[in-house]
Amino acid sequence: MPNQKPLNIGLIGYGFMGRTHSNGYKRVNDFFPELAYRPVLKAVCGRTAEKTQEFADQWQYESIETDWRKLIARDDIDAVDICTPNNSHAEIAIAAAEAGKMILCEKPLALNPEEGERMIAAVEKAGVANTVWYNYRRVPAVSLAKQLIDEGRLGRIFHYRANFLQDWTINEDLPQGGAALWRLDAKAAGSGVTGDLLAHCIDTAVWLNGSITDVSAMTETFVKERMHNETGKMEPVTIDDACAFLCHFGNGSLGLFESTRYARGHKALYTFEINGEHASIRWDLHDLHRLEYFDHADDSIVRGWRSVHCTDGDMPYMDKWWVPGLQIGYEHTFVHQVADFLKSVETGEPCNPTFRDAQETQQVCDAVLESARTRQWKNVG
Amino acid sequence: MPNQKPLNIGLIGYGFMGRTHSNGYKRVNDFFPELAYRPVLKAVCGRTAEKTQEFADQWQYESIETDWRKLIARDDIDAVDICTPNNSHAEIAIAAAEAGKMILCEKPLALNPEEGERMIAAVEKAGVANTVWYNYRRVPAVSLAKQLIDEGRLGRIFHYRANFLQDWTINEDLPQGGAALWRLDAKAAGSGVTGDLLAHCIDTAVWLNGSITDVSAMTETFVKERMHNETGKMEPVTIDDACAFLCHFGNGSLGLFESTRYARGHKALYTFEINGEHASIRWDLHDLHRLEYFDHADDSIVRGWRSVHCTDGDMPYMDKWWVPGLQIGYEHTFVHQVADFLKSVETGEPCNPTFRDAQETQQVCDAVLESARTRQWKNVG
Amino acid sequence: MPNQKPLNIGLIGYGFMGRTHSNGYKRVNDFFPELAYRPVLKAVCGRTAEKTQEFADQWQYESIETDWRKLIARDDIDAVDICTPNNSHAEIAIAAAEAGKMILCEKPLALNPEEGERMIAAVEKAGVANTVWYNYRRVPAVSLAKQLIDEGRLGRIFHYRANFLQDWTINEDLPQGGAALWRLDAKAAGSGVTGDLLAHCIDTAVWLNGSITDVSAMTETFVKERMHNETGKMEPVTIDDACAFLCHFGNGSLGLFESTRYARGHKALYTFEINGEHASIRWDLHDLHRLEYFDHADDSIVRGWRSVHCTDGDMPYMDKWWVPGLQIGYEHTFVHQVADFLKSVETGEPCNPTFRDAQETQQVCDAVLESARTRQWKNVG
Amino acid sequence: MPNQKPLNIGLIGYGFMGRTHSNGYKRVNDFFPELAYRPVLKAVCGRTAEKTQEFADQWQYESIETDWRKLIARDDIDAVDICTPNNSHAEIAIAAAEAGKMILCEKPLALNPEEGERMIAAVEKAGVANTVWYNYRRVPAVSLAKQLIDEGRLGRIFHYRANFLQDWTINEDLPQGGAALWRLDAKAAGSGVTGDLLAHCIDTAVWLNGSITDVSAMTETFVKERMHNETGKMEPVTIDDACAFLCHFGNGSLGLFESTRYARGHKALYTFEINGEHASIRWDLHDLHRLEYFDHADDSIVRGWRSVHCTDGDMPYMDKWWVPGLQIGYEHTFVHQVADFLKSVETGEPCNPTFRDAQETQQVCDAVLESARTRQWKNVG
The missing domain is CATH 3.40.50.720 (NAD(P)-binding Rossmann-like Domain)
Structure with a gap:
């Protein structure tokens, strides 16, 4: 040391x-x-x-x-x-x-x-x-989900659904562009919720459930004009305020994704759920230290969704922190990624997601936006 | 009396x-x-x-x-x-x-x-x-949702999402057709989850949020063949095991619907959530006596989703039953509909949903199935 | 038939x-x-x-x-x-x-x-x-708790805690006595929350966890005078508004009980939790169709409290009602007790709790009230 | 800087x-x-x-x-x-x-x-x-509770209940004493759960609800002998494995406290709830970033417990961290205390709790242990 x-x-x-x-x-x-x-x-x-x-x-x-x-x-x-x-x-x-x-x-x-x-x-x-x-790959509960899937605990996957819901742009008086608001300007951001929020959902999904093959999407811009911080004038809003899409995964499962900044009551609610033949998993960023798990193999009279408090030393990354019952938070995901990156520098192994890994999300986002524009199903890549 | x-x-x-x-x-x-x-x-x-x-x-x-x-x-x-x-x-x-x-x-x-x-x-x-x-219109919490919307508490609606998730047909050995299983036979049922489960979601949605104008849907049949109870032979499965769709409502809000019988861990999970400008609502059949409500007008430091235990006498139908805190269940929705029907016989007013009201759900289901078949957006009606 | x-x-x-x-x-x-x-x-x-x-x-x-x-x-x-x-x-x-x-x-x-x-x-x-x-013995989830305990799933019991919390008497203008309000008059009711609410908690506890041997209790009357419906005058309030007690069970476990009508936010919140060597159970009347269950034998990485939706046919009484996922409510507990009573008439077996069974709760209540009066630990019976 | x-x-x-x-x-x-x-x-x-x-x-x-x-x-x-x-x-x-x-x-x-x-x-x-x-005073949700109480939002307080439940000493083979296990040795620790866990509950309680005047307590040692790490021999266990007590606060409210290391299913579950005339509050260390709040002044048809996600910049300490929806964790409470201590060094004002403040908890713990020993109510101090 x-x-x-x-x-x-x-x-x-x-x-x-x-x-x-x-x-x-x-x-x-x-x-x-x-x-x-x-x-x-x-x-x-x-x-x-x-x-x-x-x-x-x-x-x-x-x-x-x-x-x-x-x-x-x-x-x-x-x-x-x-x-x-x-x-x-x-x-x-x-x-x-x-x-x-x-x-x-x-x-x-x-x-x-x-x-x-x-x-x-x-x-x-x-x-x-x-x-x-x-x-978000390195939230301990999400890494644990990856481990459970890789162990085969879920069996054949039927469904994947995810959403990322916020409510911070409902106010029409919020301007676009500049400093902290470049995310509302398509020139700087490329897109709205698709690249900002759905990209997270897609990255996790592809990591956990494999490739997405085709999509049918819709987008919406609820507030059509906002004052632009750089011009000082009302300008058309060029980003997608909301985006939802249906998709198929390469493994035959169905996907459903949604993101918006107009979901009153949700600050940064990123959730996903995966339904497999034997077991199901769900997770929610608002309580990121918990993983919900349902195991069909449980005795039927005591079968139910388990709320796993991911704070034990045998869970991913958690041997590094405190003791069972004491949660970590959002910022720790970045500490974990730095740790994994440093290890990768040491070993020469790639640190996921590499640029190449992340390109898959880029392609899905592209297909999503194109599908929304054309009102057609689009293949990915 | x-x-x-x-x-x-x-x-x-x-x-x-x-x-x-x-x-x-x-x-x-x-x-x-x-x-x-x-x-x-x-x-x-x-x-x-x-x-x-x-x-x-x-x-x-x-x-x-x-x-x-x-x-x-x-x-x-x-x-x-x-x-x-x-x-x-x-x-x-x-x-x-x-x-x-x-x-x-x-x-x-x-x-x-x-x-x-x-x-x-x-x-x-x-x-x-x-x-x-x-x-389900006559679950007290759902009737209350209708009342809150009609009172204008939500303001402009941005999003409606609903799903109806079950897991009872995952087992490939489950036969189709006959007695209790006619729901798995398209000849008897017309469709699978679309008519059986999504129809409920659509009926509630149209009641609460108005007409659906167009849809983009996908369906899937995960188990391709099942023994048919009437022929005693393996026969192709003709129903949709799962169905999801995107849609627009006439009021400009976006809709997202999903139903399946392959969502391990869910017995009969019908949920919906509505996000409005001022407030949001969500509900879950597995805890049908509760309505979740978020009011943006609350003081910011004590603002959060409220879990309303719908058992008080000032809530729809609840003056008829017990005392606050004591819940009713699934079967009571039918008692309520009988009561409303009897009142309608007395007054001559229609008892919603009439055949005409219910036809709107029929049209949406039809557009959904057609969209899934053609992989095209379809207008409703 | x-x-x-x-x-x-x-x-x-x-x-x-x-x-x-x-x-x-x-x-x-x-x-x-x-x-x-x-x-x-x-x-x-x-x-x-x-x-x-x-x-x-x-x-x-x-x-x-x-x-x-x-x-x-x-x-x-x-x-x-x-x-x-x-x-x-x-x-x-x-x-x-x-x-x-x-x-x-x-x-x-x-x-x-x-x-x-x-x-x-x-x-x-x-x-x-x-x-x-x-x-409440015949809430399916509570009967299931009894079954799980009798099967030995919990092992040695360490802790039992229960409370029954209401808030309907906080308003000082609520009168006492007469019709629906005899529960506020010690002459008619015998005691306040002790006989009305704690009696339920004690009955369940004794049924699930065996005899209580000694207690240390406190009671309180928050509103000292209320208008009496029968005299039309302000009269001293003679009941206990709140009561809490510590106790030992015969099996060596510790008990903690509380009841009040001054717990703002709780309509009729009866909860209990039992902690055993191998497993724990908790239940809540506000969601009476669920049983929470924790099993230490689960794999540690997916171990957590399970929320069991008690609506399946293999759970107590539930083969009589609807299908999995569709909940029953408060009133059904009485239907179940009638059913069990009718069976007992047929077979000649007693229908629990008999008068003799219920006397144990009476004795605990008596010790609780006496302990509160004397500020001493009291043995039961 | x-x-x-x-x-x-x-x-x-x-x-x-x-x-x-x-x-x-x-x-x-x-x-x-x-x-x-x-x-x-x-x-x-x-x-x-x-x-x-x-x-x-x-x-x-x-x-x-x-x-x-x-x-x-x-x-x-x-x-x-x-x-x-x-x-x-x-x-x-x-x-x-x-x-x-x-x-x-x-x-x-x-x-x-x-x-x-x-x-x-x-x-x-x-x-x-x-x-x-x-x-724990400096968990944002707990600091917020203090603020809400000080603002008078709860009105007259009727009830305070808290518990701190763990399950890590159920295994009889766990030794006592030495390194990480000195908490199981009364010579090093003074007491068991009383000083280790209840002290936290008492400190918060006294801070939020004022002085405790008298107590009635019970303690228990479930495992009577454990191997001692320092002697290598089986030795009597000298600490309290569990402790519960009833109390009165100076403001007339009733208190109920419990702590144990034998509550299967709870890693470090510290919860408290305060019931006031107008509003109630509850909090849970396992989800420390949330505060539950019930306000009786809400419209009755939408009244319910609110789950406040304490991640906004207008909540105590939260302007220092991330953005709404992104939670912090356990370790941040210590950062907050360091910050407040440094400010106190700068201003010369005391940093609560000072030694003098903390002595009150010491006195309550002492009365609790004495009450348990003597089976008598004990005054504090």
Whole structure:
């Protein structure tokens, strides 16, 4: 531990995700003492020097940059972490790969599959470690779901359903664009809830249940115009406020997905449920430390959904934290991903989801948006 | 009360629904003493005399018939209650209307909209009272949801989602057809989960949220062949085991519906959720005495989903039963529908859903099945 | 079934319990067709002829009486059902026993153990069938709990905790005494929540977990004076508004009980939980169709409390009702007790809890009230 | 922020609590950037040099000590954090106070009230900042409960009930004493669940609902002998495995408390519920990010328990973390207490609970144990 090797991080973008990632880097070695590497917060990059310095001071980054190209050019940066709006992921990632940097990229990977392809080509050509921050894979309960499925406990899968429901854009007076609101501007975000929220649902689904083959989708924009922060004028809203789709998985199961920012009463309700021949699983981000499990093999008179409090040491990642009954929270998913990334650097194994893994979600999102546009079923990829 | 007028019931079919309806007739005056009519269990009709007599003895029907045409021809029958498989609803109902009988018909109304039209024409020409047993409208919590929506508490509606999940047909050895299993035979049932389960979801949705305009659906038959009880041979399964669809409502909200008999862990989980501008509602048949309610107008620090235990006297129907905290169950929905039907006989007002009301569900089901067949969006009606 | 033997019921008191029992008598043969007896609503007795007749008309009792002694004297009455306030149970029951009538007595058995002893002596001397309406034993989930314990699934028991929480007397303007409010008058009720609510908790506990040996209790009367309906004046409140006690069971486990009518937010929340070496159970009257079950033998990674929806045919009483997933409610507990009583009449076996069984609860209540008065631990019996 | 003043921490004991506190020190400035002080992990003290060094390496303490007297004597230590077994709190704290150090002491404050008095005298004489780690006060939902009560939303309080249920000592083969098991040895711990678990319940209760005046308690030791890790022999178990008590609060409300390590199915279930005239509150450590709230002023038809997801920025501490819907966990309570302690150092105001505040819990625990021994009601203090 005293002789952990440093891994110098260069963070680009210091918004909400900049905070979650920074916390991951700073916490990881306290709880994963066996790691061979220790992240060093070498530099953070933002467009405004003053605000960037403020962030650097708070989180103890050693230096700042205001041009991401300079950050990438620095010899003392081992890994570049991309936390900028979606429309700059491709350009930065490709440049970073060419500069031989490891890359940790926020989700979604790109604006569209074409960008994604170029990013994959770049990292694979450069042979650099790469991963995409689909952090919900590393909620202990979700990792446990993966384990249960891989153990064959569910048997043949019949149904997968997921939704991601929020309610923060119902107010018509909320503006679009700029700072914290770039997610409402399709130019910066690529799409609305599809890339922001459904991408999470799709990533988890593909990980747990395999490929999606075809989709039928609908999207809706409930508020048609909002004041744009950059122009100061009312502008058409270009994102999808809500999106739902039907799909088939390659394993023959049926899927149902929905996402919206107009579901009054839900702050960030991401849920999924998987129904198998022998057992079923469901999970809910609002109580992320629990996994619901139903096992048909139980004696019929005492058979029921079990609420598993995922805080025991034999559950994924939970030997690192406290004692049974004491829950962890949202931010720990990022600590886990940093830990897994550092292990992958040590072993040379990929850290899932790689850019290539994440491209599958990109393709599904693309098919979803295309299906909604054309009102046709669309094949994926 | 001693001078209530008799209303003579002739029940056709004595399966599961025959029991729920009979119970409704026998219980109603004990709890709704103000009613002007008292149902009299005049006759029950079934194909097998012995079994029909056994049912009559148990439930105290005064007589039996083995030919429904004879039952309809009897002068001492005021109202005919149709509890037979779906493929005989139309023929019986039209004959009963022509005989001037009131009609209470099990859901779904018919095998298809064409049959439905003929049934509507018949009852309207005859001018006879008619209703369809979409009993879930009369769960107190569901009636309360209707009241809250009609009071405008939700404001503009953005989303409606519903599902009806069961798991009783996962076993491949379960045969199809005959007695209790006619629901697995498309010839008798018309369709699978669409007419059996989704019809309930659609009826409630249309009642609460207005018309559905267009749908995109998928269906699946997971087990392709089952032994048929009538032929004793393996036969192709002709019903839909699962069905899901996207839709738009006339009020601009988006809908998402799903039903299956392959959702391990769910016995009869019918849930719906409605998200409005100001408030949201959700309900679950497995805990039918509760309504979940979220009101955005609550103080933000104590805002959350409320679990309303629908057992107080100021909630729909609940002044008739016990005291706050003491729940009623499934069977009471039928008592309520009988009560409302008797009131409608007294006042001459229709008892919802009438055949005409129920036809809308028929049309949606038809569009759903057609959309699934053609993989196209379909308009309703 | 056509040849079931009549069992003529004479009901004394037609308040809330008069309704629940009458419903039990009228429903039982529809759902328990195998019974040899059919209850006949022969007579109901109340002090006011007009109101009694109104009740008789609604529930179809054949006749009325206004003097319970006359009812007991009638030759055409087989069984007397006592639904009067607690302070008349003993007198009526003893007279009924002496008249050779079977007796179904509302709980609590008596005002105190001394009365209880005399009642037991009377029924045992007369050799008449007798039972006390501790109806919660016959909630299917509670009967299932009994079965699980008897099967040894819990192992050694460490803890039993129960509470019965209501909030209907918080309002200081609520009067005491008379009609529906005799429960607030110690002269009529004997005690407050102890006899009314804790008696239920104690009955279930003794049935499930065996005898209670000693108790330490506290009681409180939060509102000291209320207008008395009979005098029209403010009078001291003589009942216990709240009562809690610690206890030991004979099996070495610890007990904790609480009851109140001042628990804002709880209408009629009766819950219990039992912690055993191998498994635990909990139940809640507000969702009476569910039993929570925890089994330590489950694989540790999928171990959790199971929510068992008690609606399957292999659970106690549930083969009599509907299909899995469709819940029954409060009133069914009385139907079940009538069914069991009728079976006991047929077989000559006692129908639990008999007067003698119910006396144990009486003794615990007595020790609880005495402990509260003296602020000392008290032995039971 | 760059110019935060260092506050040098000397940690004594590096067990479970040593980890939670260290994490608090390391995280606090990332999330509370406005603080004037920054904790510096100057030294950790343990009896075994090797293990202490291992902990120091993992958590990045600058140095180690193996004699707590040496740690206290160091000039470069500003604050001493006591995480040793309970039987050394008094000696260390008094010495630290005499050395002029600030003190953060793990709970319970002491083995008994006499020790507590001496500790209070020492810190007050020395005029040093002091606090006790009753961390559950700083769960956002619990702090919110305090706020709601202080705002008068509950009105007159009638009932307070709390329990802390675990199941980790049911196995008879679990030894007592030594390392992680000193909690099972009364010599080291003072008592069993009373000081370990009930102390938490009492601290919260006194904070939320005011003083407890008198108690009636029972304790039990279910497993009478366990192998002692230090002697290698079977020895009598000297702690209380379970403890329950009744009490009165100074405000006239009734209290009911229970704790055990034999409640199968509960890992660390700390719950409390408060019933007031107007509103009620309940909370559960297993879902610590939720507060249940019932407001009688709600419209009766939509009145129910609200499940408040305590993740919004207007709730206590939650402006420091993520966005609505994203929960924090157990460890954050310690971060909050460090933040509040640092603020108190800055302002000179006490950081609750001080030693004096925590003494009240000590007195209640003492009365509880004495009441259990004597089977008498005991006054507190």
